[in-house]
Amino acid sequence: MRMSFNKSEGDSELLVAEWYNFTIIEAYEKNKDGAELITRTGTAYHKLVCQEHESKTALYHILFLDPLKPVKVMHFLNATGFSYESGEEVDISANMWIGKRFQGKVEVEEGRNKIRFVKQIPLSGPDPSIPEGFSEEDPPDAEPTRDPELDEEVPF
Numbered sequence: 523m524r525m526s527f528n529k530s531e532g533d534s535e536l537l538v539a540e541w542y543n544f545t546i547i548e549a550y551e552k553n554k555d556g557a558e559l560i561t562r563t564g565t566a567y568h569k570l571v572c573q574e575h576e577s578k579t580a581l582y583h584i585l586f587l588d589p590l591k592p593v594k595v596m597h598f599l600n601a602t603g604f605s606y607e608s609g610e611e612v613d614i615s616a617n618m619w620i621g622k623r624f625q626g627k628v629e630v631e632e633g634r635n636k637i638r639f640v641k642q643i644p645l646s647g648p649d650p651s652i653p654e655g656f657s658e659e660d661p662p663d664a665e666p667t668r669d670p671e672l673d674e675e676v677p678f
């Protein structure tokens with residue numbers, strides 16, 4: 523039997539490889555039969571549906587919950603705004619991810635998009651690390667900018 527497969531109208535196009543802002547719209551820790559999501563090697567995982575903000579493209583992201591290799595989970599916790607202290611135990615459930623936002627580096631692999639790296643979405647507005655009265659263009663040792671309309675002497 524010969525079969526042909528074409529994308530339907532609702533299928534989304536691939537995203538270009540770069541950083542995108544995502545919101546997690548669905549998260550699963552169990553399959554449709556109610557069994558926990560576990561790899562063949564016994565590692566639990568969460569399946570996350572991440573929607574890109576501008577194009578509304580949805581990508582699956584798998585988060586492996588391997589207690590012996592927690593680095594990727596730690597990065598994902600930080601990227602989605604969760605804070606924890608060093609050595610603190612964190613209860614992780616699929617529901618905790620829903621609605622969380624992060625920035626993800628998308629790559630194209632085997633004709634599919636994959637989120638490879640994650641980080642927090644940068645804050646919008648003024649950079650909190652720049653002191654008031656300075657601008658991003660000011661050199662580090664510059665004096666604060668003064669309003670030329672105010673020609674006041676400061677008595678010191």
